[in-house]
Amino acid sequence: MSGHEPWVPEAPKYAENNADSDARSINDDNANSDDNADSDAENNASNDADSGANSITTIMPATTLKMIPTATLAINDDDVDSDANNVTTIGVFGGSQCQCLFILLLYLLFNFFFNFILQSPSRLESSEQTTGRQLQRVLHYSPCRSLPGFQRTECVLHDVDCDEVYPGIYIGDAAAAKNKTYLRMMGITHVLNAAEGCRYGQVDTGHSYYRDMPSVRYMGFPMVDAPSTDISRYFYVAAKFIDSAISGGGKILVHCLVGMSRSATCVLAYLMICRKMSAQDAIRKVRMRRDIRPNEGFLQQLADLDMELKRKNLYPY
Template structure:
């Protein structure tokens, strides 16, 4: 049995192994293309009102896949905006009280109908984010499967949160890492750190091998 598992883990992948460099190249390639201007989710770009305009200044949020939004920690604390969007599930991939984290928890959203999940991930290449890939993917998938909306965030909505959304697309939507990266980056300027890219590449190779069995 062990021999069989070892052989399956060593299956040669068509086109070779996915690497951190390949994902980095996708980031570079999409950086050269200017993102089209898109209005903030939940706001009407044709509504001309100063107060309405000012309300948008503190919002950082993009819909990167139907029903899935990535944003920053400030926006995540804006419960009025989350309600306006119709958010049902909120994933904080930077839960904590230290610098670089977002200090929210279940209690913060107790006066809403939002289901909350917090993951204490540090935005460092050495951080072991892959242990949360399936937890995050299942949480996001629950929102989408029930017809709800998931808001995924970290401090800036660039690295930790983006990595978890990419893992969701790979695990639940059977997307290749490069395709998932391209899709999300056409909707938001994400930059997972090098360590997270490596772990996403490893996840991609694992999932690709599973599909070959």
């Protein structure tokens, strides 16, 4: 026995296997604990994101959401849940609402500027549009009176038809224009013939007719009394001539054949251009002194002049 090594009993193999299995189980437990920790962390992060999204959705008012950029509401995570998507959608919808309200506000401001500033003189008539038909109604329903007394008596004595419709402005017929005695007695300094010519319905006077009356200035328009006649081309010329007579302290006779249509239209244009009257007011003013009846074409041209003056802001209202 002395020459041999001492006998050592062998360790049982199941012990090694148990040790290896214990080590593996420890490693597995550690791994599982690490995985559980990671999953818990992920769940906590997800729950935090959910709770944050829910808090934004329920606590923040709509006006605040409109002011928050959409990029701020997006969560930097691949697994964005439905609540976060809802928050982002609310933010985008609030922004579009704000844009719509802003555009509506601009539209309302533009309408206010256009209606009450650019078209301020057209607080005019209910329809904001002057037409020939409207002037026909005004002409039909306006009261008409002739001046009694001295002027009407003189007209009868001299067999003329003439009325002073505005201070210094007379509307008369062809007989009044040709009666030089009457003109001198009335102190007429200017004569405007709105029917100059030799055709039917015209009055054949001219500069030569008043040659023996050096104090009288004459102007003539070769027009016929027809709705198709373009009398509007004489509006400003007639207004300037009438205004020169009145401003110089004189008196002017505006006449045509009977003193109702062409001559009356020229006087109405003067009152509108130089005296800032509307077409309706001018007709009422003249009708209080004389029965006038411009044809429908002339009334429409006066209506066009009325709208032109309104657009140019030449009326005081």
